[in-house]
Amino acid sequence: MTQPALDPIKFEVVRNALTQAAEEMAIALRRSAYSTNVKTRQDFSCAFFDKNLRSVAQAFTQPVHLGSFVRHVPIAVKRYGPENLGPGDMILSNDPYGGGVHLNDISLIGPVYYGDELVGYTACLAHHVDVGGGAPASVGAFREVFQEGIIIPPIKFVNNGNLDQDLFRLVVSQIRSKRETSGDFRAQIASNKTGTLRITEIIDRYGLDEFNLYIDEIIEYTDRRTQAEVDRLPKGVYQAEGFVDNDGFSDDVVKLAVKITINDEGVRFDTSGSDQQRRAPVNSTFAQTFSACAYALRCLMDKDLPVNDGFYRYVHVDAPEGTVTNCVHPAPVVGGWETHVRLNDLIFEALSPALPDEVCAGTKSMQCHSGFGGENHQTGEYYCFLETLAGGYGARSTSDGPDAVQSHGQNTENAPIEETESNYPVQITRYELVPDSEGPGEYRGGLGLRRDYTFPEEAT
Template identity: 30%
Template structure:
C-alpha cells in the first residue's frame, strides 16, 4: 500500500475542500497551458493533443487538464507502470521519461514526463504530463499503422530516469534525441513537458507549505470521493440490466484487406457500478491497431461513461475529473483480444478501436437513456502523417494532420458538424501554417456536400480535405469508417462512410483504404480525405419542416432530398415551405411506411 493510501484522512471543512479542489484543477490547467504554448510539434501546440495533472503517490488522479479525452485518466496508469518498474527506487529529484504501452502508456508516441513530489522525506504525490511526439524512430514517419510488433513502433522509454536525484543524464538524452527523425521537435516538446511537470510540482509544494500535507492530501481524497458519489448517483438511476450494442466493424487491421474486425460491446449495470464488457471482440492482430488495456481501453470506458452520465452542460454544479470518476466503471476484455493485447503486440494505432468501442457504449445505452446519448458518430480520429526529406538539409520533415469527423443526432438537437468526436477532442491545424511550413497546398477544406443523415434530428457532417504535394513525400493514414456506416437510432438513417482518393498528376485516380503506411506521393499528386457523417436520431418524417427548409437554403440538402427523405415540399422559386403540400406528402409517406 502506498504512503498516501495508508495515511489517515484529515477532516476537511467544505470551504477548504472547494478552495483546494479549485487549486488542484488550476494547477493542472496551468501545466497544460505551458505545454501547448511552448511545444514545437503542431499536434501539441495547435491541436492540444496533451494531458497534464496531479496524482497521489500511488498514481490516483487528483486533477487533470481535461484536454484530449484519451489522456483523461491515462497518466495514472503511466505512473503505476513507473512504480511497478522501480519499486522503492524513486527519490526526490528524479525525473522519469516513460512511454511503454505494456506498463501503462496509452501508446508509444504519447511520452510522459513524471516528477515525484516529496515532503518531509516521503513521496506524497506526482506531477506528470504526456503529449504526442512527432517521431519515435518507428518503421514509418509520424504514424505507424502496420507495425508487426512493439519493437517496430519506435523507441521504448521504459521508465527512464532522465534525472536522478537532480542530476541530468546527458548521455541518455543524447541517445533519445539522436535516434529519431525529428530531433529538434522532440527536444523542444520534451523540454515543454519537463517544464510543465516542474511547475506542477512547485505549485503543489506551495499548497503543502500553506495547508500542510494532511489537509492537502485529505482534500485530494475527499475530492475524489465527492466525484465518485456524483457518478454513482447518476448510474444508480438506470435499471439494472445488460445492454448490448449492435456489432460494429473496423475496416481492417491495416494489412489484411477485406477482413474487418468486429467490436462487441455489452454494458452491464448493477446498482451504482457499470461494466463495459468487450468479450467477443476480435482477437489481437499482427499490426498496430490493438488497444492496450490500462492506458487506452479503460480510458475509453471512463471517458464515455462520464460523458453520458455527468455531462457538464446539463449539470448546474461544477464536476471535476479525477480518480473518483473511474471507480464505478469496470472493463472486461479477455487477454489476447483486440482490447487487451499481449506483449509484444503493436499498439500505435489503438485510437481506431477505442473510438468504435466508445461509440458502441452510446448505442448500447440508447434505449435506457434516450435523452443522454446520440446516434452513431464518425468514431474515428482520422489522423494523417505527411512526411518527406528536405533536399537542402537532407533532414526529415513530418506533419501530422487531424481531420474532423462528426457526431450523430441527439435528443432535441442535430449532430455537430466538422468536429472531433468522442475521445478525440483535438483542434484542427491552421491551413496557413501547413502551407508555410511544408511543401503542400490545401486545395479544398469544407463540409461534405452529399447531405447529412436524415432523422428527426439529422446527423452531423464530416469534412472533405484535399492536399496537393509540391514535392516528393509519403502519407500514412490512421482512419476508420470506410466500411461500417455510423448507426442511426430510433428510426434515424445511418450516416455516410469515409473515403480516401489519390489523384495523380496525370489525372489517374487511386482509391485507398482507411489505414495504410508510407504511400508514395510525387510532385503534383493530390490526396483527398472525406470523413464520416454521423447517423440520424428519430424518424425523418417527424423533423420540423422549417428546419428542413433551412437546411435546403443552407445548401446542406437539395429540394429533391427534402421531398424524398423528409416529405417536405418547397416552393421551387423561393425555397419557402409549402405547408399544405408537405402535409399531403407526409401523410402519403406515412401510409406507405405503415
C-alpha cells in the same frame, strides 16, 4: 489523533487549486512545445496523482489520455520503483504493455516532494509527431510493435532536475523529427516542474496535514457523487456489436462487441465477444479500452462531476487478453485509438434503448490519423507532421450533429492552414465540408471533412 474539521469553503478552494495546478501544467506545455501537434492542436494531457498513485486532478485536455493515465502512471512508477525516485527526478515511458497506449504517446512522470516527504506525482503525456519505426509520423501498416518505433520502459530521464543527456541523445537518435521532438520533450519537463511548484505552494499555504486530508476528501466526495449518478442510471444489461472496416493491413473486418452491466456497484464493460488480436495495427491496449469505457460513463453523469480516483473506481472493464481490446506483446498498437473510437460508438449504441435522450447517434468512428515527413530542402532538416482529421458527430434526440469536429475522447484542435504551410513544405489546396455526407434523419448527423495536401518536395 483527531482530524481537523473540514471547512467546505476551504475544500472548494483546495479542490480548484489542484485543478488549476494541472491546468497551468497544460499551459506551460503548450506554450513551450515546438510541434504543431502539441502547441496548436493540443494533443497532450496533464494530471496530478497523490502519493498513493490515485488520480486527484487533471487538466481539461484529452479524455483519451486521461483515462489511460489511470493505468499507465501507477504501473510505470511501481515498475521503476518509487524508492528510486527523488526530488527533481522524472521517468519517461511509452510501453504499451506497461499500462501505456500507442508509442507516439510518451508520458513523463515526476515525484513531488515537500521537504523530505513524498506528496504525489505530476504527469504529462504528449503525442510526439514521430517515434521512429517504419514510416514518417510512425503511422503505418505494421505487423508487430517493433516496427512502430522506439519502445521506452520506465527510465529516469531527468535526474535531480537535469535532463540526462546520454539518454536524451539515445532516444532522439531513433526519431526523424529531432528538432520538434527535442522541443516537445523539454516542454514536458517544464510542465512537470510547473506542477511541482504549484503543488508546493498549496502545501505552503495550508500545511501538509490539511493537504493530505483534503485530497482524501476530494476523492471521497467524488465517490459519493459518482455513486449517486450510478444510482440514477437504469439498471440492466445492454449489448451491441459492430465492426472496424479493416485491420489496417488486410481488408478483413474486425468485430467488436460490448456488454454493459449497470448495477449498484458501478458499471461493468465486457468486450469478450471481440475478435482476437491481429498482426495488424488495429489492436488496443487495455488502457485504451479502459479509457473508452471511462469516457462513455462520464458522459452520462452531471457535467460538473470531478474526475479522479473517486470516479474511476466505478469503471470496471473485462477485456480478455489477446483480443483487439486488450492485446499482448508483440501486437502492433499504432491504430489502437481507431478501435477505441469505434468502441465508444458501440457503447452508446448499446445504451441508446435505455437512454435515448442522453446518447448521440454514431460519429465518424475513427481518429483518422494523417502523417507525412521528409527532408525540408530549405532547412536541411528531416521533418514530420501528424494530425487527426475531424469528421461528423452523431445527431442528438433534439438537434443535428455538429459538423467536422473531433469525436468522443478526442479533444484536439484544428491545424490551421497558415501555420501548417508556414512550418512544413506542404500546400493544403482544399479544406472543406463534404456535402451530403451526413446521416439522414429527423435530426441529421454532422458533415464530414475533406483536406487535400500537395507536396512540392519529395515526401512520404
